[in-house]
Amino acid sequence: MGTRMRYDIAMKMERDYVCAVCWGRLEASHVDEVTSDLHCVNPDCAGSGFVTKRYAEKRRDEATFEYMEVKKKYGEQLGLTKPISAEQAMKDLGF
Numbered sequence: 001m002g003t004r005m006r007y008d009i010a011m012k013m014e015r016d017y018v019c020a021v022c023w024g025r026l027e028a029s030h031v032d033e034v035t036s037d038l039h040c041v042n043p044d045c046a047g048s049g050f051v052t053k054r055y056a057e058k059r060r061d062e063a064t065f066e067y068m069e070v071k072k073k074y075g076e077q078l079g080l081t082k083p084i085s086a087e088q089a090m091k092d093l094g095f
Contacts, residue, residue: 002037002038002039002040002048003037003038003039003048003050004031004035004036004037004038005035005036005038006034006035006036007028007030007033007034007035007036010028010036010037010038011028011036013026013028013038013050014026014027014028014038016052016053017050017051017052017053018050018051018052018053018056019040019042019045019047019049019050019051020047020049020050020051021040021045021046021047021048021049022040022042022044022045022047023051023056023059023060024040024041024042024045024047025040025041025042026038026039026040026041026050027039027040027041038050
């Protein structure tokens with residue numbers, strides 16, 4: 001069960017917002033003629049809040065930039081600069 005609200009508001013939220021926990025898509029489902037239940041479509045997420053898509057996109061961009069910076073500065077120490085083969089990755093995972 002998600003958050004209950006008027007159907008027209010739920011439609012606007014579904015279009016402009018995402019889950020605050022996983023940034024997944026929101027979905028509105030009718031409860032009755034005027035009320036909808038708005039919830040995250042990710043079955044593994046129990047999130048119950050919303051953020052704008054714009055905010056989530058901004059944070060994703062910032063996280064990508066931060067990753068690139070860390071990779072540039074510390075990539076060698078973290079082993080991020082050397083590509084490995086699929087076979088080596090499977091071996092490292094114990095397969």
